[in-house]
Amino acid sequence: MKRKTFLIIVSIILILNILFLISNFIVNFYEKSVYMGEYKLTSNEKTISKYIFNEGCIRNEESAAKIAEIIFESVFGEFFDYELPLLVDFDKIDQNWLIMTRIPENHMGIRKYLIIRRSNAEIVAIWKTN
Numbered sequence: 001m002k003r004k005t006f007l008i009i010v011s012i013i014l015i016l017n018i019l020f021l022i023s024n025f026i027v028n029f030y031e032k033s034v035y036m037g038e039y040k041l042t043s044n045e046k047t048i049s050k051y052i053f054n055e056g057c058i059r060n061e062e063s064a065a066k067i068a069e070i071i072f073e074s075v076f077g078e079f080f081d082y083e084l085p086l087l088v089d090f091d092k093i094d095q096n097w098l099i100m101t102r103i104p105e106n107h108m109g110i111r112k113y114l115i116i117r118r119s120n121a122e123i124v125a126i127w128k129t130n
Contacts, residue, residue, distance in 0.1 A: 057118060057119055057120075058097060058116065058118050058121055059118075061088040061090070061097075064088050064090075064097040064099055064116065065085065065086045065088050065099060067116065067121060068086055068088075068097075068099035068114045068116070069084075069086065071114055071116075071123065071126065072101065072112050072114065075126060076112060076128065084101075084102070085102070086099050086100065086101060086102070087099070087100045087101075087102060090118070095117065095118045095119060096115050096116065096117055096118060096124055097114075097115065097116050097117075097118060098113065098114075098115050099113070099114045099115075099116070100112065100113045100114070110128045110129065110130055111128065111129050112126075112127075112128045113125070113126065113127050113128065113129070114126045
């Protein structure tokens with residue numbers, strides 16, 4: 001009886017291992033067979049990379065503003081020269097930069113916001129309001 005139980009447990013373990021190996025093979029095969037295309041840096045990405053320092057750390061307001069300027073134009077696709085200079089604030093707790101556009105007095109406009117992580121320039125959030 002003990003031997004029979006032992007054989008059943010070993011068989012189940014072997015079957016599970018075989019299924020695991022097969023599933024890993026299928027996943028690896030699929031990942032390698034998907035064509036992702038050739039990646040080329042755009043001029044915006046090259047410009048952004050000039051303002052990232054210290055292994056990806058955005059160290060000052062000027063760098064954060066320059067990156068935000070490029071991202072705003074790229075995402076919203078509009079010229080916003082009248083909204084410059086940008087307002088930049090640093091959140092010491094979350095270590096994020098908050099960058100927002102200015103709306104001049106007596107001017108109707110949409111304020112744009114961007115939060116980027118200081119350590120790696122990751123875009124945490126981007127939005128606009130009336």
